[in-house]
Amino acid sequence: MNAGIPVRWVLSQPELGLVLKGGGDGLGRSITLALTSELTDAQQWLSGGELVLTTGMGLPLSRADRLRYLEDLDRAGVAGVGFGIGLSHETVPEDLVETADRLGLPLFEVPLPTPFGVITKKVMQRLAEQEYEKVLRASRAQPRMTRAAIQGVRAVIKELSAALSATVLVVGSDGAIAEAHPRQPAAEIVDRITEFLTTRSDGAGSGVIQLPSRQYIVLQAITAGQTVHGHLAVVTTTALSSVDQVLLGHASSLLALDFEKPARLRIAQNRLNSQAMAMLLDEPGDPDTMWQHLATAADRTGRIRALVLWCASPSDAGQALKTVDTQLHPMNRQLFAHLAGDRVAILLPGSDNDETAEQLLVGLPAEVRATTRAGLSAPHLLRRFNAAIEHAELASSAAVPGARPLELAALAGHALLAFPEAQRVLTAVSEAMLQPLVDYDERHGTDLIASLRAYLEAHGQWETAATALGVHRHTLRSRIAKIESVLGVQLDQALVRAELLLAVVAHR
Template sequence: MSVSIGWVLAQPDLGARLRGGAAGVRREIDLVVTTELDSPFRWLSGGELVLTTGMRLPSDGPGRAEYVRGLDRCGVAGIGFGIGLTHDEVPPELIEAADEIGIPLFEVPLATAFAAIVKQVSARIAELRYAAVLRAGRAQPRLTRALIRSGSRAMVRELANSLGATVLVLDPAGTVIDCHPARPGPALLARVRTVLSRGPAGAGVYTDDSGAITHQRIGVGRRQHGDLVVVSETPLGHVDQILLGHANSLLALDFEQPARLHETQHRLNAQALGLLLGAPADPAPAWEQLDHAADAHGRIRVLIADCDSTEAADSARTALSDAVLAAGLPLFLHQDSNRLLLVLPADAAVPAIARPETLGTARKFIRLGLSGPHPVRDLRAAVDSAHLAAAAAERGSPPTDVTTLTLLSIPATRDALTTLAHTLLTPLRDHDRHHHTALIPTVRAFLEANGHWESAAATLGIHRHTLRKRITTAAALLDRNLDNARTRAELLLALLAEPD
């Protein structure tokens, strides 16, 4: 940030008095230097306020005028001439040359030390730069919020307000698609398009008598979405350039997001069309998509939620989806009737995602089972393991991990128990199917509660008398005494082996 000559003249404690070059008081100072060299030009780079007492000033009028012209050619912002030492007043030749050129020349009284001017200007520049950094720091989150909440147009408006300039977004064809504070007129738009057409550079600054045009290309890699342009009275400072770069990145992300979504949608459309036309389905894209669910080692775990009702399944779907997204993980969830299947990275914190309390009051109608780690291509094995774990789980409890199971994890034992379940549970299943009863879940709840009527009734959400009636009906259909410990054990194993 820079300080103008006019600001220096306005400081009463400095006592500076303008003597010539009034047309240039708006010139901005980047640095204050003191010099008594007769030819300091080679050490100047532009933007300096030169302070001198004229100790080695040329003695002749033309030489003094050339001294002023030389400083102007170097791009000096202004000249401060100290009186009371070498010269009692500012030489008239300097004043005449300053008026002719338009470079500000002011008188510094003997009481004002050059060091005081250096300190005040340096402090003011530091203050302005800090304010600019603070302003940019506050503007960056506002730009992000504006884009997220209201889209690119709101962000462009926020950027224009932060820079105090006109901001334009043009597509690759040069059409204005966003602008603030007002749509550019034909003349300004022609200037902007001329600047953009001057070369393939992705960014640049062009300055003329009408002001400055700063532009940056919006794009990611080789894909270009257009240009972000700022039209201002003066070139943007370094901090404002950083703010502009932040806005450019946000716009690039905003443009890229729908492009990726459209590409994915097109691929899904093509696959759906192929399925409807009876074309053989290529599973490769599906496997590639599922790779996103794996951990860094390419492994997944499957979480199964077996629900007793549609309402419980819907509740579980919402709760588990929210928990997965809150954990920053991709959501791979499939619902088949009252059963949910969730694919997670093998290193995911599953207990935190599937906490029973997360499921709310519906948890007492939900059994959760978790597979062990599997490669992505072993999805079917992971699903079978999760089914097995869910079958062994208790309603309302944390997920049962299949790796903790022993008896049911042995294939030969599981096959024998499946046969037992088919034989033993068929009467109950037939009764439930024909009479729309719920004997199977009732018997399971009763067995899992170790025969405690109050606990089982509370789990099912029914009165204990209703529970007793159902258990009596089940015992009659099975022709078994459910008070017998061996009968209960066989029934529970059969239910675990074949939960459906």
């Protein structure tokens, strides 16, 4: 749990060629940093856990000073000393070896071909791997603890115990051990916890107790507001790392929520649990109970609409969701919503319209409303609510920020050009198809594109198109022939006319 790697791990790396000379009793010391120093008083800048690498260049000349050099490093909490040979010293001085044995401070020989930088890199890479492993372990443990919270206190501390490889206790507000995993603690541990808590006047004691047996008891108060529900205690053989403390805090928060859970929330939880059991007892793949749960979102005909809000940020989306909930409350209506990043999807009865949807946004801060795009689907059967949300998303992508919710049906006739992605594609197609006509008009001072548009919008009716242009139909026939020649197409083909009409509209 504690950060660092044992000195024996460094010595076990064959490619480094390190040879232990003294201090073998301290091979379990933890290295948290590797550094090079030729200073005789390096201990002034050390905080403990360092692996000091030196060539002995600045080593004191007298035996007494050399012994003091190692003693000072040992008092500073150094994990070990690597002595490079072949430069200022051919071998590790024997008096240093004797002192290292006496102190239990690992002293090893670094051969000349092994650069200090390689040792430092090896140590730092291993430390980085350990930190990643801890974060990965925590990222896996937190969801397991969260899921376990549904089953109660015992399940949470079981997951925490497994994650920390430690004994976990829940101490009630009365000071008694309420839960323990994997086993009940020794009497010594209970006595020390009781002693520690009775000395705290606020009752919210959190701290670390070190036992003579070299065990640690880490206490975390389980609090909700000003209320102290008890304490979470972890009994370990090493101090908790920062990642372990995050897991402890997460477990404490989950337990606080469990202790604070009001009666009505428990009733709702029981109801959901009953529904979950009913789903499992029903035929697989037929979650009727969940559809029944969603049915209250529909109108009397069983239809719903989807309102989708795209906001400028996740915090704005959260604010929008709170505003909608506030507006629904006096209507005695439940909130059926899904929040994902910047997007909020809300189910409304199919009988609601854009005015109702707009009313739900009243109260949203002006700066948030000004950047929010709202889209509203047409009424759908409840079981097609996924399609309703998709349609509302399309409408919101074409909506103007700050404007009333846009209904997808309102885009009829110009829907393709309303969506940015479709607009970009059509513009590119338009440029590719019509460029020969654009070039021809520029060279000859004509306007064949206008003639093409009139002809296509008139569905190929010569009289109608000619009248719209104010020319004789024979003149229009001549222009259309020229257009077919320039573009290399035949306008009597329906698909060609359809593509060219989209291209002309996009060109405009």
